[in-house]
Amino acid sequence: MNEKRILELFNNINEEYIEEARPQNRKKRKLNVYPIAIAACLCLLAIGGFGLSYFMQSSDDEKYYTTNIEEILSVYEGKLLAENISYDSANDTQILLCYTGDDLPLSSDRWQTLSVSASYEDYDMTLNCAFNGETFTASDEKVIDTIQYGDTTIQIYQGETTPEFELTYYAVFEYQNVCYELKTYSNDKERIYEILQAVLGVNEEDAESSSNGEHDFTDVLGYSDYHVTVDQNMPGFIIQKYYIETDGVEKCIAQIFGYAVPGPEVYSRDLDGDGINELICNCIYGTGARRVYIYRNNDGVIEIGRLSYDLWDSTMFPGITNMGASYIEENYIAETNTFEIAYPTETAYESIILEDMTMFEFEEFVEDF
Amino acid sequence: MEDKDIIGLFWKRSEDAIHETAKKYGKYCHLIAYNILYNEQDSEECVNDTYFNAWENIPPHNPDKLSSYLGKITRNLALNRWDYYNAAKRGNGQIPIVLEELRNCISSSDNTEQIVDELHFTNILNHFLASLPKQKRIIFIRRYWYMSSIKEICTDLGMSEGKVKMLLMRLRNDFRAYLEKEGVLI
Structure with missing residues (x-):
């Protein structure tokens, strides 16, 4: 048929x-x-x-x-x-x-x-x-x-x-x-x-529970002794940060951000099989652009991974009609443990599914908000 | 005129049946045909054939919903006519685009999957549609039953083009997953 x-x-x-x-x-x-x-x-x-x-x-x-x-x-x-x-x-x-x-x-x-x-x-x-x-x-x-x-x-x-x-x-x-x-x-x-x-805006009580995905991790990037802060840098937009303390100094090891509704999403999975869970974050920028970030602990160095791809690659993105940041959507799909990149064509949105994190490029994470 | 009265005219074999049907549903049937054939004259012929078809079949048929009964006839006739056009390399409209979307929805990478049971497929399709929230179901049916263009759907539902395209993509993915889960795709 x-x-x-x-x-x-x-x-x-x-x-x-x-x-x-x-x-x-x-x-x-x-x-x-x-x-x-x-x-x-x-x-x-x-x-x-x-x-x-x-x-x-x-x-x-x-x-x-x-x-x-x-x-x-x-x-x-x-x-x-x-x-x-x-x-x-x-x-x-x-x-x-x-x-x-x-x-x-x-x-x-x-x-x-x-x-x-x-x-x-x-x-x-x-x-x-x-x-x-x-x-x-x-x-x-x-x-x-x-x-x-x-x-x-x-x-x-x-x-x-x-x-x-x-x-x-x-x-x-x-x-x-x-x-x-x-x-x-x-x-x-x-x-x-x-x-x-x-x-x-969102009051602190609501903001603490407003991020979606999973919560109350036993550890974050291998650190069991961590704490979380939630802030707004503009009404209705939250930034959630994970901190550890090393040598008496507070250090941010991961951050997620997005509008309080529907809320950024965070998941903890061991993607590379090294025994330490990565933190996978579905974030939303103020413009509405959606991006996936992976935080990993690479021998004690906290790294952030971003998807790296060439929107001009017509074999990967056939028929793409708009390369604006807000039109490309990245998502981690927890149910299938895959990553999706959705992009617009003339008649529809198409998507690419990635089965692993090989297309992520990592660099040392530096807190920037 | 109420549908039951129009159907009554068919049963009485009154010539007013066609006139009243055309008055109430002519534009509706024309829209369905035009979305497929993209040609005024052919769409008109399809609609006229629809009236003829209804006259031939009522009685004994006694449709519950006259609009969708007529709409289905028109849609079938238009799709058959489109087949003829496609063979002759004529025509335009939404069909080629819609077929491409559905092809991507049901095809696998090695093209070996098949839908084995058409009756089962129809039941599954209705179950899938029943599982959808109303707005998503409307968008899905506007696109794949009425063959409305993306722009028409956007305008009628007050949504952006990007949002409609994204919803359709996700609905096709959900539909495919539903078919696989129900064992319709092998």
Whole structure:
């Protein structure tokens, strides 16, 4: 039987699945775009089209609106969660501040609501902020999860579908006397968790258990007396380091890093059969690029191994269409003890599976974060 | 008009059956045919043949889901017509690309593996599809049943091209692993 026959046999699949996948007319929602200069640490924006509908009309004072980002930031810079969101890859962004009084206040006590939104390639998001007693109320949509950040309890809801996106997720919570409503318009449920991690960061308790893979190794690189630290060098991005003490001096022997959700992965395996387990780390850079690193103990010298390959090698990467770092994904697959390099071609992602670590090049490890 | 009423027209041998079918499902069938044949005229002929086929077979058939019943007929007709085109070196569309993807999914390095039992394969395929989360199943079926292009899938589901390509790759790998686990691939 060949692939053509398989394609024909696909005709016999359950009719419910055919109906479920039936193409509909969908158009990606376009946000209204106002030309705005975005500051480097920017956060805010809002969609005038539907943001206004979220603003609570709790006072009789006449309301004013501004999209002047510089003025807004000058009042509240560094104090808003929305400032933690990076908009580098956003296609367009918007901001809208609603306040009472007939001039832009120098203080925030007349702010009512601030809305921030951004449109990315495969999802949209909006963060609405309510000040000075204003609040958002969650509707009757289904609660699908509850998470805790310090003293703040956050409930995640699955919202109504829209013509453009099958699923919307949102969260309403209060943090440092500001009420927040975060909405993601995405078919990927993980988006809202990623953005919550970005705006709120991760507290140490969560961060210690946020790396995936395996934990509580009996030894790391042959050292049973080791300890682990977890830090964030930016909200929602963790770096986990393994230390030993030699001659009274603390020394880092391995590090893994990635976004707290879904989290970097670490595994301990004896890949080269020398009796000492290597540490295999699936790491994620801030750009989303995924890389595998192997730490090994080479006669007392801690080495780090990186995959070495030539993307121009057409026999190894036939049909590769994009050699950008973010497009090449490296992964260690623990279930099969193999390494995968995935790369884009014109029509699909293809992958190469490596059965061992012969393509890793090692050098002495020097802590660099 | 509701499906049961359209099917009723077929059973009554009313000429309105074809008219109502075309009104409700004409575009749907055309989309399926065009994704395979990439040619307006041939797609139209396929759709017309679908109506004829439905007229010939209802009754005695009484389909539960008229849309997928018609869709399957159209798909079969279009694939058969594509066979003819392929022999004559004509045509375009997604089929060559989809076949390449499936070829890489099921072939082994020494080309000795075969799928031995078509009925078993179909059952396994349905079990595999049932095991998938809804969105992944939709992507898989959009690609390999509807022959939608990557771009159409991206646009309709609001996802990036890279993400769809990656998901399809992983789904094909999972499908292959599923076939091996069930002993369908030897």
